[in-house]
Amino acid sequence: MTAVIPQVPLAPTQRDFTSFFEECNSAPRINQLLGWFESTARGQSGRTTRNPEVDTRLFDRALLEKHGDYFGRFAEVFEYIKRSSLFANHYYGSIPYRLEENYRLGNAIIEYSQRISNRPLLYRSIGTGDSSMARAIAQFSEGSVEALCCSPNDMSAQNFAINGKPPHATFFHGPFHRLTNDVFNSHDELAQFASGFDIIHEDTTFQMYSPNREEQVSFAVRFLKRDGIFLCVEKFRHGDMDEYERRELQKDYGFKSRYFSSSEVAAKGKDVLVTMSKNQVTLDDMARVLKQHFDHCFVTWNSGNFYTLVASNNQENLDSFVASLGSPGVPKEFDYEEKLPRSIF
Template sequence: MEAEINNDLSAMIKLKENFKDLAEGNIQIPKGKLNSRIKNCIDDKVLSLYQDLLINDSGPLFKHFLASIPNILEELSRISISLKKLNESDDFLCSYWEIEAFDGTNGRALNKILKTEINILTNSPNFSNKKYFINYNSSGKNYFEFGTFFEIYDLMFQKKQFFDFIYEMAAFQFYGRDRYEHVSLVKKRLAKRGIAIFLEKLMNSDENEFILQEDTKDWIYKKRFFSEEEIIWKRKFMLEDMHKGLLTKNEFEITLCSLFENVALIWNSTNFYEYLATNDTEKFDRFLCEIGDPYIETVFQFYMPVLIKRGANVYK
């Protein structure tokens, strides 16, 4: 095996039973109705279909994910609708790996709105997610692999499989702080002109700002779906271990810039951030042009999208 998990640092191993309960719907079930804040404001039947698929054709853990990060439903929509439009002009992507994307809801929904389906791989180290993938899957182009990021990386390495698009769905915090290693492995599995998006929960050099972000997320957004007792329970029994694997925003940006020619912060919601990274400047520019501005409720946005690096030019 080329990549190995560090058992001493892995929150995924420590929290295995909690995530099993989440995936089986035994705990932390969203009480309020999940809905899009933009669906009724935009006359777009494809967007409406896509968002309905995310909400209705998903298992308990993906629903918990939607109810835990402010406006992530709207952001996943922005990314997938943009990919659809880019693929209609040419073969912008033919293969896609969603890293630890629960039951594959996002990838399955994308293939349903594409005119021509592509190969989409979802992996999860939580076996309970597999049954929801099977229950909702209707395409032979969608694939599910049970295993950690490192295990599936090794499988793809052995198969010499590369991807046009890779999306990391807030997975790396569970495997310690060596983000250089994690991102390097993603880069090794990208096709020559491939692009990657990293959804990361990040600390802040200002601890007070991080606390404010966490409180804003919990007591304004998550309280729509969870009781105060549930929010406090998760903080105590899950987040303390999960936060041990976080980098600061600055540390992660330095890591990306050391590995990619082009980097941009494309979305922020409290202490979650989404970064676009690639060595292909033409695809980088096209994607940034296509996605436009994000939808984010003002109270949750602490940082605006910003170009960080383009070729030899570093902007911050």
């Protein structure tokens, strides 16, 4: 059955975002952390000792049996694009088994796009540097997905177009909060997205700005279609800080040490992660915010303190998307959820 997804964004809000824009303009991501992101994208800091490679042993056997060749061809496109990005390798070396998860997500997004007739699925990526994930999805889809990516960093913009403008992908050189209605309606290359997105994917970006998830989510989902899907990847605080720190040690010395020198792991822990941690919220906090906008939400992935949440107001569309994911590719010792996907409301 073809998903019925109207070309209508969520109901317009009269909310005044002036103070939110001011908060974002003074946030760490585009101020004290901007230089770190730039130097990491250029390989001047945070460089991996070797590039992360996907562990295919972790993939859902049923998913591979159903989509084996298709899945493998997407993996080839993803790997080709990822190899050109120093920041992407830093990212995948920093978050345990996120590489395997993005293969799974990318496959599900492309499969979901096939359910929409007569037009491409409109996909927005908020985060992930030069957006290698979004570029791979857009390129492999051959037109069934049109992607919009953004980053405030110069190197991300350069790397996005390193071999010319990628097919079916558009880049906005600036932070996510500067993509307003006026910007969508006044730039020809953004006009196709003005009607709203089918999927918006926030990837560890909000924590670089502030803990103000209520305003961040409210602003982001203004551009989501009524029956669209909101994906968020967050590193959550834990009610038990001893447990939070135990998972952090597991991440640093059970995973990151494979890809970074001990001095790199220690340096980031003392500097960048301290700033990020101040802007994290709990899973329960995020669930309360999402419940203000959506009727349904699942946890679909967990690795240590990192989680993926998927929310929508359309149960059929959400169930279809979640079912296409298959099981997470995470070793049991990093997965703290008894069973996924798990409905949280």
